[in-house]
Amino acid sequence: MRLAVSEHSVRHIRRVVRSFLREWEMAELAxxxxxxxxxxxxxxVRHVPDRxxxxxxxxxxxxxRVEVTDGFSGLPSARSEVPEDSEGGRGLLLLDAVADKWGVEPEPSGGKTVWFECRC
Structure with a gap:
């Protein structure tokens, strides 16, 4: 799916992912x-200027395996500690907790792909 995303897009993308997993009989990974x-x-939404x-x-x-590719060259990094009062910075920590593997790959044309895998 090629998208321009907003705050409301996340909900719809989750539904699409859940639909695929049900169709593939992998609902336990949803x-x-x-x-x-x-x-x-x-x-x-937060970091890519054109979204x-x-x-x-x-x-x-x-x-x-789920991949999200964007045109922003800034690479994400997981923080080892996030202040309790911080409103952000936990995304990759959550990803690390729920995925079996994840990573970041720079794209040759600029930008990056962030990916993760969940196994049955």
């Missing part, structure tokens, strides 16, 4: 995958 894609798309991204959901033999 909560983790929905939380993961929510965090990645929310980061696009454009591509969301790719791929069925794998043992689970699902």
């Amino acid at each position: 909560d983790a995958a929905e939380l993961g894609v929510s965090e990645l798309v929310a980061n696009v 454009r991204c591509t969301v790719l959901v791929m069925r794998q033999t043992a689970g699902v």
Whole structure:
């Protein structure tokens, strides 16, 4: 899906991911995958000036892989500690908690792809 996202887009993208997982008989992964894609798309809304991204959901033999690609070259990094009163900074910590693997890959044309995998 190629999208220009807003604060309201996250809810719709979660529904699409859940729909794919039900169709693929992987509904047990829905909560983790929905939380993961929510965090990645929310980061696009917060940090990518044009708010454009591509969301790719791929069925794998043992689970699902979700990729969010944007044109912003700034690479995210997980913080080891987040102040209690901070309103942000926990997204990649949450992703790390719910995904089996995740990572960031710079795109040759600029931008990056942030991805995660959840296994059955």
